[in-house]
Amino acid sequence: MSGTPSLRRKGNSGVFADWLTRDLFAPFLGDPVAVVASSGLPESLRAIVTRVVRSTRLWRRERSEVARELVSHFAEGLDAGRSADELESDFGDLASAARLIRRAKLRSRHWSWHTWRRACQAVALALIACTAAWCAFAVPYFSRAPSIVRNFAAEFNASIAAGPGERVAWPEYLTALREVASEQMELSARRLPDGMASWDCRSPRDDGWDETRAFLVRHAEAVKSIRRGASIPTMGCAVSNAVDPGLLEVIKLRTPSSATLFATAATEENPMLVGVLLPQLGELRMMARLLSADLHRAVEDEDAADAGANLSAMIGLATHATQSQFLIGDMVGHAILALTMERLLETLADHPGLLSDDNLRDLAHCLASFAGGGRLALRLEGERAMFLDVLQRLYSDDGRGDGRPTHSGMWNVMWSMASDGSAIGPFGPSRDSAVGIVVGPVVAAVSASRREMLREYDRYAGIAQRQHATPRWLRTSRAVDDAIDDATVSLSYRVRYGLLLTVFPQLDRTTEAIDQVEQRRDATLAAIALELHHRRHGSYPSSLDELQPGLLPTMPVDRFDGKPLRYLLREGRPVLYSIGADRFDNAGTPPETGREDAARQWQPATPRPLRDGPGAGKLPSPPPSGDWVLYPPAKGPPAKRVPESNMDG
Amino acid sequence: MRIERELMRGAGPVAVLKLLERGDMYGYELVDALSKRTEGVLDMGQSTLYPLLYNLEAKGLIESQWREKGLTRPRRYYTLTASGRERLSEDTRQWHSLAKAMKGLGLLPPAFANGGAQS
Numbered sequence: 001m002s003g004t005p006s007l008r009r010k011g012n013s014g015v016f017a018d019w020l021t022r023d024l025f026a027p028f029l030g031d032p033v034a035v036v037a038s039s040g041l042p043e044s045l046r047a048i049v050t051r052v053v054r055s056t057r058l059w060r061r062e063r064s065e066v067a068r069e070l071v072s073h074f075a076e077g078l079d080a081g082r083s084a085d086e087l088e089s090d091f092g093d094l095a096s097a098a099r100l101i102r103r104a105k106l107r108s109r110h111w112s113w114h115t116w117r118r119a120c121q122a123v124a125l126a127l128i129a130c131t132a133a134w135c136a137f138a139v140p141y142f143s144r145a146p147s148i149v150r151n152f153a154a155e156f157n158a159s160i161a162a163g164p165g166e167r168v169a170w171p172e173y174l175t176a177l178r179e180v181a182s183e184q185m186e187l188s189a190r191r192l193p194d195g196m197a198s199w200d201c202r203s204p205r206d207d208g209w210d211e212t213r214a215f216l217v218r219h220a221e222a223v224k225s226i227r228r229g230a231s232i233p234t235m236g237c238a239v240s241n242a243v244d245p246g247l248l249e250v251i252k253l254r255t256p257s258s259a260t261l262f263a264t265a266a267t268e269e270n271p272m273l274v275g276v277l278l279p280q281l282g283e284l285r286m287m288a289r290l291l292s293a294d295l296h297r298a299v300e301d302e303d304a305a306d307a308g309a310n311l312s313a314m315i316g317l318a319t320h321a322t323q324s325q326f327l328i329g330d331m332v333g334h335a336i337l338a339l340t341m342e343r344l345l346e347t348l349a350d351h352p353g354l355l356s357d358d359n360l361r362d363l364a365h366c367l368a369s370f371a372g373g374g375r376l377a378l379r380l381e382g383e384r385a386m387f388l389d390v391l392q393r394l395y396s397d398d399g400r401g402d403g404r405p406t407h408s409g410m411w412n413v414m415w416s417m418a419s420d421g422s423a424i425g426p427f428g429p430s431r432d433s434a435v436g437i438v439v440g441p442v443v444a445a446v447s448a449s450r451r452e453m454l455r456e457y458d459r460y461a462g463i464a465q466r467q468h469a470t471p472r473w474l475r476t477s478r479a480v481d482d483a484i485d486d487a488t489v490s491l492s493y494r495v496r497y498g499l500l501l502t503v504f505p506q507l508d509r510t511t512e513a514i515d516q517v518e519q520r521r522d523a524t525l526a527a528i529a530l531e532l533h534h535r536r537h538g539s540y541p542s543s544l545d546e547l548q549p550g551l552l553p554t555m556p557v558d559r560f561d562g563k564p565l566r567y568l569l570r571e572g573r574p575v576l577y578s579i580g581a582d583r584f585d586n587a588g589t590p591p592e593t594g595r596e597d598a599a600r601q602w603q604p605a606t607p608r609p610l611r612d613g614p615g616a617g618k619l620p621s622p623p624p625s626g627d628w629v630l631y632p633p634a635k636g637p638p639a640k641r642v643p644e645s646n647m648d649g
Numbered sequence: 650m651r652i653e654r655e656l657m658r659g660a661g662p663v664a665v666l667k668l669l670e671r672g673d674m675y676g677y678e679l680v681d682a683l684s685k686r687t688e689g690v691l692d693m694g695q696s697t698l699y700p701l702l703y704n705l706e707a708k709g710l711i712e713s714q715w716r717e718k719g720l721t722r723p724r725r726y727y728t729l730t731a732s733g734r735e736r737l738s739e740d741t742r743q744w745h746s747l748a749k750a751m752k753g754l755g756l757l758p759p760a761f762a763n764g765g766a767q768s
Contacts, residue, residue, distance in 0.1 A: 052696075059763070068715075068723070068725075069676060069699065069725050070695060070699070072676070072677075072723060072724055072725065073676045073677050073680075073699075075697055075722055076675075076676075076677035076678075076722075076724075077677060080681075082676075090694045090695075091694050091695050091696055092693075092694035092695065092696025093696055094696070096696055097695065097697075097700065100696070100697075100700030100705060101698070101700050102705040103704075104700045104701075104702075104703030104706075104707055105703055105707075106705040107704065107708075108701075108703065108706060108707035244767030275693060307664075317723070342719055504685070532678060
């Protein structure tokens, strides 16, 4: 009980001070020098004690203890009548004594000190190991440089260039674009809900059609220029990182501020394919919509020649889009083709007598021979070239098709791929940012090699081509998505092939989009054949078989079950339909209003959760009950102009 | 005669424990007793003794305390702990077995071994 009053007398501050001196700072208290100095030993023995104690490199308190004990030992020896020299010679090896004393004293320290020491040693070892590994990674990363030997843009341009003296379409298109550009700003202020400018109005049922019609009449020459351009086989627009000067002039007329942005890019001799601009694709789509609107004008005017010319020209525009050699160009071409077929089917359904037999035969021929005829290919040459170009700019080259990522390559590629000009990922805002320098070698070390990366790219591309070659009704899954999903379960795979996963296109969706275009094309050819049959015989056939082989060389196939496309007569008019995504024949009845598009979206029998988008991680909605009615095409509600107060500019 | 370091490493600790079995001792006293009682065979200097003592202390076989009362100078006395006694007992058994084995090999004279085993 004696401790309690003592504590009370000292108070909390006194207890705290005791704790500080006795426990926390105790190891660092004590004065070994003073212990030796006050020992009274002869100088030679004092020197031994001092040297041993100092060599132990222990805490001050421990050294004091050792010094005190050694001093005591020597004093006992002297008292026993032994000389200083004898004691000195009996002591033994000083360095060995210090080492052994240190080892023994460390062993007696508290477990928490040992834990801390082990942790520090582990951290130090880890740091040393990391530093050594980083140095091993950094030497090749910083010392090697990419070897850019191929100019893919030049190769592309050589393959799409016109022959000597051959005309190209691009100047005709520029003439048309220049003519309409001056009015575009004014008219685009009056927008429809889908963002189209008023001259883009799709049909006379849409709000603002009168303005569109007047615009088309005013710019009949522009429409003719587009038709002329579309009739020329070669488009002649080069692949470049800079906007074509002629198009830049058009952009200036439309929106001067955008022109300033585009004008800053200088044309590079060997531009990176990922960074090339394809503004011509947007212009082709816009011109297709303009021709589509003019088709409505021609139908209203019962001008069969203009109507047929517009439809033919739209197919020409689609063909030109596919000449870009990139997958995106093919997709734009397919979209223009789909628009063309929709307009053609509308015209056939609503004005069956307008287009002449020759018109219809020509259009059927153009559609059937689009992109070489037959199945639309999944062309990945452009995508592969783009990937090869990234690899040659990012990786070193060992001369045998392999290499590792390099600092300069990593920087150049990341910079080029950043859409807004800012660097992305760990590479910070400048080439030599600290984060980029530290992380870069590690990223390079864990990334797949050049050969591995290309091999994996080709593996996925092969899966996509096999998937594309498999008829839609025989497919059971989205093969590429599934292969990527299976591979990316592994974190190490995601790290190793991060670049590939970033740039690899969604090829399953591309294949499905191509399937839809083919289904529309087959239905359009059948609809033309039906109309020609009706003109010859005064009635529609009871089955599509009657159209073969003269009017319809190949029986169209329903892409959802592999059987012939469904055909029936309703109120004396023909109906062509596919059973649709629910794979059930609803006798040509489409899904409920608003879900018509879902009927044509193919889904695997056992779908996987969505990978991205708003519903990521969830299973996709089941397909709606109903058929995909291809002919006559469904008409959406007329577009209404957005009130000025709601416009976002 | 001085014995090899390896042998000393095995014999030193048990010799110190044995000396402390009879009572508390301080460093110089231990050196002196070891030298005299082993006729100089286990003679060890400070450079060997004190690390040995600190090791035994770290293992909990002995403990120490400074004493000043009634002494001409402060001395650090070492005491055998309960663990130390157990260890000494175990080591003693092992040394007896070792001596017996050496005797069997003819390395020890019979009388020496018997006497060692009985002491």
